[in-house]
Amino acid sequence: MNEQNRWERVSGDAGEAERIYRRSRTFLGDVWFRFTHKPTALFGFILVVLLLAFCLIGPVFTPYTYSEQNNKLASIPPLLKVYPGPAEGSNLYITQGLKLIEVDDEGHLIRQLKKKKDDSKAKQTSFTWDDDTLVYLDYSRLPNTVLDRDGNRIETAKTVWNRTYLLGTDQLGRDILTRLMYGTRISLMVAFIAALVNMIIGITYGGIAGYLGGRTDSVMMRIVDIISTIPLTLYVILIKMCLDDGLLSIIIALSSVYWVDMARVVRGEVLSLKNQEFVLAAKTIGSSTKTILFSHLIPNAMGPILVTVTMLIPSAIFMEAFMSFIGIGIAPPMASLGTMCNDATETLRTNPYQLFLPALVICIIMFAFNFVGDGLRDALDPKLKK
Amino acid sequence: MKENNTPMLQVQHLTKHFPAGSHKLVHAVDDVSFSIERGKTLGLVGESGCGKSSCARTVIRIYEPTSGKIFLDGADISALTQKQLLPFRRKMQMIFQDPYASLNARMTVHDIVAEPLRAHNICATRQEEHEMVREMLERVGLNQEHANRYAHEFSGGQRQRVGIARALILRPELVICDEPISALDVSIQAQVVNMLRHFQEELNLTYLFIAHDLSMVRYVSDDVGVMYLGQLVEKCAADEIYAHPLHPYTVGLLSSIPVPNPRLAKEKDGSGLEGDLPSPIDPPSGCRFHTRCPFATERCREEAPAWQEAAPGHFVACHRING
Ligand SMILES: Nc1ncnc2c1ncn2[C@@H]1O[C@H](COP(=O)(O)OP(=O)(O)OP(=O)(O)O)[C@@H](O)[C@H]1O
Ligand SMILES: [Mg+2]
Numbered sequence: 001m002n003e004q005n006r007w008e009r010v011s012g013d014a015g016e017a018e019r020i021y022r023r024s025r026t027f028l029g030d031v032w033f034r035f036t037h038k039p040t041a042l043f044g045f046i047l048v049v050l051l052l053a054f055c056l057i058g059p060v061f062t063p064y065t066y067s068e069q070n071n072k073l074a075s076i077p078p079l080l081k082v083y084p085g086p087a088e089g090s091n092l093y094i095t096q097g098l099k100l101i102e103v104d105d106e107g108h109l110i111r112q113l114k115k116k117k118d119d120s121k122a123k124q125t126s127f128t129w130d131d132d133t134l135v136y137l138d139y140s141r142l143p144n145t146v147l148d149r150d151g152n153r154i155e156t157a158k159t160v161w162n163r164t165y166l167l168g169t170d171q172l173g174r175d176i177l178t179r180l181m182y183g184t185r186i187s188l189m190v191a192f193i194a195a196l197v198n199m200i201i202g203i204t205y206g207g208i209a210g211y212l213g214g215r216t217d218s219v220m221m222r223i224v225d226i227i228s229t230i231p232l233t234l235y236v237i238l239i240k241m242c243l244d245d246g247l248l249s250i251i252i253a254l255s256s257v258y259w260v261d262m263a264r265v266v267r268g269e270v271l272s273l274k275n276q277e278f279v280l281a282a283k284t285i286g287s288s289t290k291t292i293l294f295s296h297l298i299p300n301a302m303g304p305i306l307v308t309v310t311m312l313i314p315s316a317i318f319m320e321a322f323m324s325f326i327g328i329g330i331a332p333p334m335a336s337l338g339t340m341c342n343d344a345t346e347t348l349r350t351n352p353y354q355l356f357l358p359a360l361v362i363c364i365i366m367f368a369f370n371f372v373g374d375g376l377r378d379a380l381d382p383k384l385k386k
Numbered sequence: 387m388k389e390n391n392t393p394m395l396q397v398q399h400l401t402k403h404f405p406a407g408s409h410k411l412v413h414a415v416d417d418v419s420f421s422i423e424r425g426k427t428l429g430l431v432g433e434s435g436c437g438k439s440s441c442a443r444t445v446i447r448i449y450e451p452t453s454g455k456i457f458l459d460g461a462d463i464s465a466l467t468q469k470q471l472l473p474f475r476r477k478m479q480m481i482f483q484d485p486y487a488s489l490n491a492r493m494t495v496h497d498i499v500a501e502p503l504r505a506h507n508i509c510a511t512r513q514e515e516h517e518m519v520r521e522m523l524e525r526v527g528l529n530q531e532h533a534n535r536y537a538h539e540f541s542g543g544q545r546q547r548v549g550i551a552r553a554l555i556l557r558p559e560l561v562i563c564d565e566p567i568s569a570l571d572v573s574i575q576a577q578v579v580n581m582l583r584h585f586q587e588e589l590n591l592t593y594l595f596i597a598h599d600l601s602m603v604r605y606v607s608d609d610v611g612v613m614y615l616g617q618l619v620e621k622c623a624a625d626e627i628y629a630h631p632l633h634p635y636t637v638g639l640l641s642s643i644p645v646p647n648p649r650l651a652k653e654k655d656g657s658g659l660e661g662d663l664p665s666p667i668d669p670p671s672g673c674r675f676h677t678r679c680p681f682a683t684e685r686c687r688e689e690a691p692a693w694q695e696a697a698p699g700h701f702v703a704c705h706r707i708n709g
Contacts, residue, residue, distance in 0.1 A: 277488035281552070283448045286475035287505040299492040 034379040041375020047368035055185035062175065066182040067333035070173035072112050073101070075351050078168040078176075080107060081157045083146040086129050091160070092146050096350055100127045100137055100146070107163035170340070170354055171347055179335040180361055186336045187365065190250055191316040195309050197255035198316075202262025203305065207293050209263070210270030221267065228260045236319060237328065245331040250323060254316050265308045269301035303380030310373030314366040321362055337362050392460040394560050394592035395445070395478075396421040400454035402437075402444045406667050413666045414440035416616040417454070419693075422609075424559070427586070427593040429607030429624065431600050431639065433663055437616040438596045439483065442562045445594070446480050447471055458560065476506055479553035483565040485545035489537035495548050496533040499523060502556045518555065526551045526581065543574035547581070554585060562594045567602065579606060600639055604628060612636045615674045616666055618693075622700035632702045634679050635659070673705065681706055 035041050075096055082091035082103050090110075091103045102110040113127035116134060123140035124147070136147040145153045162168060167177040209220040227235075236253045243249035273279060274297060282292045298305075317337075323329040324338025332339065337358045344354035402415040414437040422428045430438050443449045445456055447463060456464040463474050479502075482488035489498055499519045502508075509515035520530055526547040537545055546566060553561055563582065567575040583606060585591055597603045603610055604624050611621040612635060620633040631637045638659040661678040664670055673691050676682040683705070691703045 277482045277484055278490045280443065280448050281480070281482060281488050281549075282490075282501065284446050284475065284478075284480045285502045285505050285552070285556075286472050287501060291501075291505065295493070296490050300490065302492075 031376075031379045035375050038375045038378060040371045041379065044368045044371025044375060047364060048372060051184060051188065051365060051368060055181050055188060058181040059178065059185075062178045062181070064175035064178040066174065066179050066335045068174060070169070072099075072173065073109065073165070073169055074173040075171050075347065075354070076101075076109070076162060076165055076169045076173075077351065077353050078162050078166060080160050080162050082160055083154045083157050084148075085146075086133050086135060086149075091158075092135065094137060094144050094146070098125060098137060098139055098144065100135060103160065105160070107160040109162070109164040167357055168353055170343060171351070176340075176354065176357055179340060180337075180357060183335040183337040183340055183358060184361055184365070186247070186330060186334065187317045187320055187338075187362075190247065190254065190320045191313045193251050194254035194258065194316040195312045197251070198259040198262050198312060199305065199309050201255070202259040202308075203266050203298060205259065206263035206266030206268075207270055207298060210267035211274055211289070211293055211297065213271070213274075217267070217271075221264075224260045224263055227257070232257050232260075233319070233322070236323065237326075240323060240328050245328075247330065247334075250320055250329060253323075254319055258312060258316065258319075261312070262305070262308050265304050266298075266301055269304055270297050273297050273300050303377070306380065307373055307377040310369055310376055314369045317362065317365055317369075393421040393457075394424045394426075394459055395594065396455075396457040397445060398455040398457075400441065400444060400456065401452045402440050402449055403452045404440075410667050413437075413616045413669050415444060416669070418613070418616075418618050419454075420611055420618065420621060422560075422592050422594060424592055425586070425590045426608040427595050427606055429603030429610040430594060430596045430613060431598060431603050431610065432613035433639075433659075434598055435663055435666070436613045437666065438598070438613055439564055440616075441613070442480065442564050442594060442596055446478055446562055472506075476556045477558055478560040478562065479556060479558040480562045480564060481546075481549050481553045481566045484569055485542045485549060486569075488549055489545055491536065491538050494534050494536055495523070495528070495540075498537065498548060499533075499551045499555055502552060506556065508556075522551045522555045525585075526554075541574075542570050543577060546570060546574075546578055550578070550581065550585075554589070557589065558591070560592045560594070562596070564596045565598065566595075568598060575602075582606065599642075600627070612639065615663065615669055617674060617703070619675065619704070620700075620702045622697075622702075626697075626700055630697070630700070632696055632700065632707055633675075633704050634681055634706070635675050638678075673703075 035045070076093075080093045080103055082093045084090075085092045085102060089105050091105065092113075093101045093103050093109075095101060099115070100113040102113060104110055113129060113135065116126040116128050118125045123138065125137045125139070126134045127137065129135050136151070138145055138147050138153055143157075145155065145157070148154050165175050165177070167175075167180065170176055170179070205220065205224075209217045235257045239253040239256060240249060243252060270293075279292060279296055282296050287296075320329060320336065321338030321341065324336045325342045327342060329338050330336040340358035341355055341362075344351065344358070348355055398419050400415055400418045404412040404414055406412045416437075418441060420428060430441070432438055440449065444451050447456070447466075447468075451464050454464065455462055458474055458478060461474070463471060466474070493501075496516075496519055499522055500509075500515050503515055503518060509518060519533065523529065523533060528544065528547060528551070532540070532544070537548060540548070546569075549566075566582070567578050570578060579602075582593070586593060593606070595603060595606050600610070607624045609621065610624045610627045611618050612627070612633065613619070614635050620627070620631070620636050627636060628640065631640055642659060659678060664674070664677055670677050670687075672688045673679070673682075673686040676686040679686065685705050689705070691705045693701060693703045694707065696702050696707045
């Protein structure tokens with residue numbers, strides 16, 4: 001056999017064998033396909049969309065603003081325990097301040113009854129219903145109740161859903177639903193901006209450290225180590241204390257600290273990518289460092305970067321809520337989920353719903369973003385390609 | 387086409403050591419010298435891990451040489467900074483070993499092939515760039531439809547052609563092929579090699595062609611250099627190395643190719659290569675091959691053999707040859 005022939009024999013028709021069989025999909029198309037085929041990821045994504053709709057479009061549909069107070073209707077829960085009133089189809093709700101509110105059968109709050117006389121001995125208060133009818137509130141023993149025409153305690157109450165304030169009001173009489181919308185908006189905004197800033201700082205810092213390597217890398221990473229040995233929460237609080245109240249300072253506080261994780265992730269990725277042949281190829285071509293960093297290294301590290309960002313969003317939200325909760329966050333009357341929780345703790349025993357609702361929203365947000373982050377990580381892993 | 391006698395590439399005493407922790411060094415390339423005439427091909431062979439890639443990457447200056455000189459078309463490029471190197475990068479390009487790892491999975495074929503044009507600001511307009519990329523892709527047998535796809539959708543052979551298109555679009559004069567076909571199917575290997583030969587004739591390219599077995603190299607090379615543990619042990623014309631291998635390592639390499647050639651079969655000593663490649667961190671003293679050489683003597687263990695011309699144009703470093 002002639003050695004030379006081994007190379008010549010095959011002709012061009014081998015091209016047939018190497019036709020592309022897989023349907024052409026872009027990288028993003030692939031990611032989207034895998035993402036939407038994971039139920040938890042899709043669920044998380046839908047939750048995020050719903051949350052965005054809730055906080056962006058929602059305020060259009062409520063008649064209240066986040067700061068409008070109505071002291072007469074403070075701390076009205078979403079579910080009302082009502083007693084039959086004197087007129088047909090009317091009901092009476094007893095507030096925590098021992099006042100009577102007229103509620104119709106559907107749950108709309110009609111008016112607050114005027115107090116006539118308080119008999120502290122009998123522990124009864126009379127209220128004017130109309131010109132010639134009085135209703136009596138009996139608070140001699142629990143549960144407080146209303147007396148019927150014959151002066152007997154009405155023991156059977158029914159429960160109606162508060163139609164005027166769907167999720168009730170807080171202790172200043174502000175609509176909780178509306179405040180939740182604005183609070184979610186603030187929380188998401190803080191989180192998105194903080195995540196974006198963190199991403200930019202982290203990518204640049206980690207990218208440079210990983211790409212330059214050597215001593216520069218050591219020094220830069222030691223700085224990151226030093227920053228991260230002290231709990232980030234402490235930093236944020238300290239930074240926040242030095243700045244004024246308000247949204248901007250929260251964002252600055254969050255942005256100036258959380259990038260260390262991102263920097264670590266990016267640096268690790270860049271370190272492992274920079275000796276791959278496509279990066280060497282870019283060097284032999286003579287591409288600039290900028291091109292190598294931003295069109296070769298960073299795009300290939302995008303998977304872990306995106307995952308880190310989606311994981312960073314819930315922690316930023318949590319941090320914002322936490323700061324607002326301990327009272328160094330958003331200035332009142334602006335609502336944030338954290339301030340709402342904080343306000344609610346004062347009356348936690350009597351009005352648990354005031355804490356439960358914002359806490360629930362925080363949970364939903366965290367769940368949603370964690371699901372999305374998880375799904376993204378799986379979707380961006382090309383080894384799972386179907 | 388200009389005629390001149392300066393070799394396209396001349397490498398003198400090139401050395402590349404990598405730090406390997408606690409003051410140890412990997413002697414990846416040690417005192418390697420060779421030159422390649424314009425339009426010719428030097429094949430570089432050796433076992434895996436003997437420093438071929440390191441040598442190629444140092445020559446093209448993606449690794450910093452530890453010492454030694456590199457002359458590209460007469461100009462010393464061994465001490466230039468990356469910025470100063472930029473104009474020289476147009477003259478030398480590289481085709482990589484792994485067609486999967488050498489293309490960025492996040493870029494379309496068009497962007498990959500256009501990258502050199504963009505790095506050197508060659509095209510004034512997008513239109514012009516598009517035209518050049520299309521023409522280059524056609525020459526490597528890919529069409530416009532392939533240009534907008536991502537590299538991961540292609541087969542190995544197609545990817546390697548994209549790699550070739552990227553290397554050749556700048557019209558370089560020297561192309562370093564680092565095992566361009568060893569990751570491909572045999573049938574596709576032939577296509578790629580034929581394409582490389584075709585471009586060599588058409589564009590008068592100079593190749594440094596790296597491979598790990600001699601059979602491949604013979605077909606493409608004018609000269610062949612054999613590397614062992616970071617050093618060049620034998621270098622001569624391609625046919626000569628098959629007809630009269632002098633270094634025992636070359637003989638061993640040749641006998642490890644299954645060639646039904648009775649004349650060669652007679653020449654080999656019944657055995658191929660035995661043992662493993664010693665660590666390049668602590669290379670053996672004297673002749674580095676003595677640990678595996680069937681003819682090793684006391685002298686081989688102590689004294690490094692000189693690089694001598696055993697026959698006209700046939701260089702070898704071995705104590706058995708007394709020129
Ligand atoms: N960047 C590096 N850092 C440290 N050591 C390296 C580096 N690159 C290569 N080496 C070492 O240098 C030696 C030669 O490696 P090289 O990749 O040049 O071999 P090769 O001949 O190309 O092998 P192959 O045929 O497998 O490609 C090996 O021992 C390897 O471990
Ligand atoms: Mg190699």
